[in-house]
Amino acid sequence: MPTSNIIKVAIISDLHAVQCNKDEHKNTFLTTAIPEVDCQKHPISGLCKLIKNENLTADLVICCGDLGDQADPGGIRYGWKQVKRVQRELKASVLTTTSGNHDVDSRSKYNSDPWYTLKNLQPPFPSPKQALKNSFWSNYWFSNNHNGVRIVNLNSSAFHSNKFQSKHGFVTEELIAQLRERLESEAPGLINILVCHHHPQRHMELRLGAHDDMVNGQLLLDLLGNSKYGDWLVVHGHKHHPKITYASGGANSPVVFSAGSVSAKIFPDLGVRNQFHIIEFPIKRISELGLVGTFRTWEWTYNRPWDAARTGSGLPFIGGFGIREYRLLASRIKKVASRRSFISWQEVERKLPEVNYLLPRDLKSLLDVLKSDHALNSFLNEFGMPRQIGK
Numbered sequence: 001m002p003t004s005n006i007i008k009v010a011i012i013s014d015l016h017a018v019q020c021n022k023d024e025h026k027n028t029f030l031t032t033a034i035p036e037v038d039c040q041k042h043p044i045s046g047l048c049k050l051i052k053n054e055n056l057t058a059d060l061v062i063c064c065g066d067l068g069d070q071a072d073p074g075g076i077r078y079g080w081k082q083v084k085r086v087q088r089e090l091k092a093s094v095l096t097t098t099s100g101n102h103d104v105d106s107r108s109k110y111n112s113d114p115w116y117t118l119k120n121l122q123p124p125f126p127s128p129k130q131a132l133k134n135s136f137w138s139n140y141w142f143s144n145n146h147n148g149v150r151i152v153n154l155n156s157s158a159f160h161s162n163k164f165q166s167k168h169g170f171v172t173e174e175l176i177a178q179l180r181e182r183l184e185s186e187a188p189g190l191i192n193i194l195v196c197h198h199h200p201q202r203h204m205e206l207r208l209g210a211h212d213d214m215v216n217g218q219l220l221l222d223l224l225g226n227s228k229y230g231d232w233l234v235v236h237g238h239k240h241h242p243k244i245t246y247a248s249g250g251a252n253s254p255v256v257f258s259a260g261s262v263s264a265k266i267f268p269d270l271g272v273r274n275q276f277h278i279i280e281f282p283i284k285r286i287s288e289l290g291l292v293g294t295f296r297t298w299e300w301t302y303n304r305p306w307d308a309a310r311t312g313s314g315l316p317f318i319g320g321f322g323i324r325e326y327r328l329l330a331s332r333i334k335k336v337a338s339r340r341s342f343i344s345w346q347e348v349e350r351k352l353p354e355v356n357y358l359l360p361r362d363l364k365s366l367l368d369v370l371k372s373d374h375a376l377n378s379f380l381n382e383f384g385m386p387r388q389i390g391k
Contacts, residue, residue: 019074064237065100169198188230231291292322342390
């Protein structure tokens with residue numbers, strides 16, 4: 001069991017670092033040419049400044065891959081250095097990272113072994129434990145327990161060097177069977193996290209492509225959605241599209257967290273920005289309610305400091321997950337707010353803490369139902385969160 005009341009997990013993804021002599025690169029803001037003392041142009045230096053200024057900490061750091069860009073060896077090594085740097089700044093004891101498609105030398109441009117650079121990183125990638133490292137490269141996954149938090153690290157880029165599999169992620173049915181056997185042999189964890197690079201379910205929004213999702217991804221999600229294996233959070237990168245959803249399936253389907261990119265250049269018409277996230281798991285609440293949690297998100301724009309995420313730039317500054325029935329909550333809020341003209345949202349949170357664990361889209365639906373069914377209007381703050389409700 002976790003020894004802390006709150007477990008904090010920081011998420012960093014898709015650095016796309018490159019080694020070059022120019023600070024301008026078509027794919028990324030993270031180049032070796034940008035001085036690390038420039039906190040507004042160097043996205044990781046800026047992030048480290050935010051961490052220091054806000055006194056941010058984490059127990060675990062998750063990196064979802066794409067350390068480098070287009071398999072550039074110098075970029076991969078530089079990206080790995082920056083990930084370790086973030087881990088140190090957050091004072092996190094554990095780092096879990098996986099490989100992305102841009103970390104694979106699929107065309108043998110630099111070495112005959114497409115994984116040569118990753119396999120020779122120092123400190124060792126993806127884990128300093130030799131047994132876990134061996135399993136990652138031979139079986140394409142490993143499972144480990146960190147203070148009661150079970151982490152499954154999946155190499156969804158394992159077959160990216162195959163030209164027939166290079167357009168999407170892949171998880172084999174054999175791997176899923178291996179994972180099922182492992183889960184059958186273990187007691188469910190209070191917190192279970194699967195980390196991968198590719199998205200196991202399609203992203204249809206923002207014209208990001210409908211056919212590059214992980215092959216057999218739904219089979220993987222169905223396995224994790226089996227209630228006897230515990231409640232699961234799946235964290236992935238790749239799309240540079242920050243969002244959080246529930247996977248298709250039953251009430252126990254996994255939470256799927258799509259991480260934003262911290263430093264890749266994102267097409268401006270997508271309407272999202274570079275983002276960094278910290279998830280907080282409240283251990284006592286999880287024991288009562290199942291896998292619930294909250295997250296915070298910060299965003300970055302070139303030549304500006306990291307700041308709290310604003311509405312419409314990806315994931316919001318504050319959000320939650322785990323409570324899936326907002327209509328029942330609306331009825332309970334109506335009772336709390338009865339006989340009063342206005343009630344602060346802080347009081348609602350104190351009396352009904354479940355409201356903190358609604359997905360952002362479900363919170364919006366809750367506020368819509370409060371207005372349409374109960375004649376309660378919502379007044380929002382600058383981050384799009386409720387400030388008070390009333391008639």
